[in-house]
Amino acid sequence: MNFSRNWQWLKLRCSRWCQNRYQQFVRLCDRLKNPIFFLLKSLQNALIYLGETCLKLVKIPIHCLWVGVQLLLYINPFTPHRVNDENLEAYIVYLKLGRVRSFLKAQKHRTPAFLLLLFSLLILGFKIVPWAHVFEGNIIAESVSFTYAGPSQKLFINSIRNLQRLELEGVQNLHLLGLFEGEDLSGIDNLDIRLKYPHSKLIITSSNPDGFSQFELSYLRLQPQTEVRNFIYDTDRNQLIFTLIPPSEENSEENSKTVIQLSLGQDPLNISLEGYDLPQLNQPEEEYNFREFVWTPYTTELNLSPSSQTELYLDLPNLETSNYQQWLWGNLTVNQVRFSRFLTTDKTQDNIELSTILQGKVRMVNQDLSLEKRQFLIFNKTPNIQSFPRLQIHPDDPQGLQVRIHGQASKIAAGIDPQLSVSQIHASLLDLWLPPEIVNLLLTVAAVVIGYVIPWLFTN
Numbered sequence: 001m002n003f004s005r006n007w008q009w010l011k012l013r014c015s016r017w018c019q020n021r022y023q024q025f026v027r028l029c030d031r032l033k034n035p036i037f038f039l040l041k042s043l044q045n046a047l048i049y050l051g052e053t054c055l056k057l058v059k060i061p062i063h064c065l066w067v068g069v070q071l072l073l074y075i076n077p078f079t080p081h082r083v084n085d086e087n088l089e090a091y092i093v094y095l096k097l098g099r100v101r102s103f104l105k106a107q108k109h110r111t112p113a114f115l116l117l118l119f120s121l122l123i124l125g126f127k128i129v130p131w132a133h134v135f136e137g138n139i140i141a142e143s144v145s146f147t148y149a150g151p152s153q154k155l156f157i158n159s160i161r162n163l164q165r166l167e168l169e170g171v172q173n174l175h176l177l178g179l180f181e182g183e184d185l186s187g188i189d190n191l192d193i194r195l196k197y198p199h200s201k202l203i204i205t206s207s208n209p210d211g212f213s214q215f216e217l218s219y220l221r222l223q224p225q226t227e228v229r230n231f232i233y234d235t236d237r238n239q240l241i242f243t244l245i246p247p248s249e250e251n252s253e254e255n256s257k258t259v260i261q262l263s264l265g266q267d268p269l270n271i272s273l274e275g276y277d278l279p280q281l282n283q284p285e286e287e288y289n290f291r292e293f294v295w296t297p298y299t300t301e302l303n304l305s306p307s308s309q310t311e312l313y314l315d316l317p318n319l320e321t322s323n324y325q326q327w328l329w330g331n332l333t334v335n336q337v338r339f340s341r342f343l344t345t346d347k348t349q350d351n352i353e354l355s356t357i358l359q360g361k362v363r364m365v366n367q368d369l370s371l372e373k374r375q376f377l378i379f380n381k382t383p384n385i386q387s388f389p390r391l392q393i394h395p396d397d398p399q400g401l402q403v404r405i406h407g408q409a410s411k412i413a414a415g416i417d418p419q420l421s422v423s424q425i426h427a428s429l430l431d432l433w434l435p436p437e438i439v440n441l442l443l444t445v446a447a448v449v450i451g452y453v454i455p456w457l458f459t460n
Contacts, residue, residue, distance in 0.1 A: 113453050116449055116453060117449065117454070119446075120445075120447075120449040120450050121446075123442050123443065123446040124443070124450075126428060126430040127428045127429075127443060128428065129428055130380070130426065130428060130429075131427055131428055131431070131432050132408045132409060132410045133364055133365055133427040134364070134407075135362055135364035135405075135406070135407060135412060136363055136404070136406050137360060137361060137362035138360060138402070138404050139357060139359075139360035139361075139371065139377070139403050139404075140358045140359045140360060140394050140398055140400050140401070140402050140403075141339045141357045141360075141400055141403060142356040142358060142400045143230050143231055143232040143341055143356045143400075143401070144231050144338070144356070144401060145227075145228065145229045145230055145336075145337070145338040145340075146227075146228055146231075146332075146334040146335070146336060146338070146388070147228070147335050147336045148222040148224060148225065148227075148228065148332060148333070148334060149335045150224055151224060152224065153222065153223060153224075153259075154329075155219055155220075155221055156221065156222045156228075156328070156329060157217060157240075157327060157328060158219050158326060158329050159216065159218060159219065159326070159327070160217040160316065160317075160327050161317070162212055162213050162216070163206070163213060163215045163216055163314065164206050164213055164315040165203065165313075165314075165315035166217065166262070166312070166314055167202070167204075167312070167313040168195075168201065168202045168203075168311070169198075169200065169201050169310065169311040170195065170306060170308060170309055170311060171195055171197070171198065172193075172195040172200070172304060172306065172307075172310070173192075174193040174194075174195075174302075174304075175190065175191075175192055176190065176191045176193065176295060176302075177189065177299055178296050178297040178298045179295070179298075181268075181295075182293025183293070184281055185293055188280070189298075191278065192279055193277075194276065194278075195275065195276055196276075197275045198308070198309065199274070200273075200276060201272070201273065201274040202272075203270075203271070203272035204262075204269055204270070205269065207267055207294070213267075213317075214263075214264070214265020214267050215262070215264065215267075215269065216262070216263040216265070217260070217261075217314065218301070220258075220259070220260045220261075221258065221259045223246060223257055223258045225247035226245065227245040228242055229242070229244075229245060230243055230341060231401065232401075233393050233394075233399070233400060233401050235395070235399040235400075238316050238318075238319070239313055239314060239315055240312075240313075241311075241312070242311075242312055243310070243312075244258060244306050244309070245308075245309045245310075246258050246306055246307060257305045257307075258306055259303060260304040260305070260306070261302075261303050261304075262302045262303075263300060264299070265300065266296075266300070267296075268294050270293075270295075271295050272290070272291070272292050273291045273292075274289070274290050275287060275288060276291065319393070319395050324393050324395070325393075327392070327393065328391045328392050328393065330388055331388070331390075332388045333386065333387050334386065334388055335385075337384075337405070339355060339376075340353050340354060340356055341354055342354070353418065354374070355375060355376045357374065357375055357377065358373050358400050359371065359398055362425070364412055364425050364427055365431045365436065366435075366436050367425045367436075369412055369413075369414055369423060370414070370423075371414050373398075374416070375422075376416070376417065376418050377412070377413075377414060378412070378424075379412060380410060380411040384407050384409045385406070385407040386406060386407040386408065387405075387406045387407065388404065389405075390402070390403070390404040391404070410428075411425070411426050411427065412424060413425075
């Protein structure tokens with residue numbers, strides 16, 4: 001009797017447990033129903049849109065081909081009554097079109113196969129035809145050369161504080177105000193300096209090289225069409241090195257110059273001159289001369305405006321204690337970009353071009369192209385690289401300059417030689433309209449159609 005009662009109690013407990021679990025399962029399904037149905041609905045809409053797009057792409061060219069065939073079959077462009085010298089050429093065309101019409105009428109039962117074959121060949125043709133696409137990339141290089149192509153002045157270098165040394169090589173005129181300590185300079189409170197030769201040098205050095213320096217490069221602004229050549233971050237000397245080539249006078253805008261503004265501070269500065277002329281001292285002009293003196297400036301600013309090719313060497317402060325990521329401003333519109341340098345000799349035919357790329361990756365049409373050390377970035381035509389969204393020092397391994405690039409191209413390649421590519425990305429007209437998955441699907445279908453239709457046409 002006790003066994004029967006226990007058995008009934010156990011059956012009741014199991015029934016209640018199963019009923020509770022079933023109710024929990026039903027509530028869980030109700031909670032999951034809405035998001036699952038929403039995802040299924042989104043997937044359904046996407047498939048419908050994809051199907052409609054593919055149908056439109058297939059329907060339009062097939063319809064055009066069909067109309068063309070019908071016109072060729074049933075429209076008679078020339079009905080000759082009498083052939084003479086004036087309409088002889090038209091009559092010859094009429095005979096040729098008549099042969100084509102006769103052939104098409106004889107092959108009329110194969111017209112769908114011909115249309116399908118033509119459509120497949122059209123797909124392959126669109127894939128072969130090159131077309132410019134947008135690309136972007138990130139490159140770490142030892143040096144980069146470019147021409148600023150913006151419409152107005154643009155900030156290039158911004159606020160390098162605690163600058164230890166600046167060296168300028170090129171033609172420059174300066175007017176300094178302050179106290180001067182040096183040979184033949186006592187009692188002078190202003191000094192005109194003329195750097196007259198391409199090899200002339202001006203070196204400004206902080207008088208406190210082991211401590212904090214008030215000497216600062218406030219900014220450097222580029223004039224349109226200014227060329228920046230061999231822009232380098234020298235890791236061994238912790239220097240920025242580059243050459244500025246201003247545009248010619250006919251290409252330069254009025255009242256627009258490349259401006260380098262220096263903040264001098266109040267501490268004395270050590271000045272070194274080479275290949276200079278000081279008109280106030282009435283000294284004989286010499287192409288190769290040298291002078292050093294100490295200058296305590298009255299003003300806190302000094303502007304330099306290079307009028308010809310000028311080389312600059314900037315001794316940077318310690319990167320660990322500096323906000324070096326904001327020194328190079330970036331966001332530059334550029335052209336004639338080159339990640340290479342030349343080893344030159346007296347004869348130009350002996351010059352060798354060497355890549356300065358250390359590492360990089362470029363992306364176009366959802367494909368990645370990796371660049372290894374000393375490989376060249378090769379484009380099929382210009383314009384290619386059109387802007388530098390970001391440009392900064394890269395002190396980590398590999399050490400150099402980190403350049404983000406953006407532009408348009410139909411083909412990008414990488415190789416160990418500018419004329420020899422080992423890997424490439426090719427962008428076509430078909431890639432402009434469709435995503436890569438649909439392109440691959442259409443190419444597969446076109447290949448299958450061509451592989452079946454051509455043998456069928458020849459065997460039947």
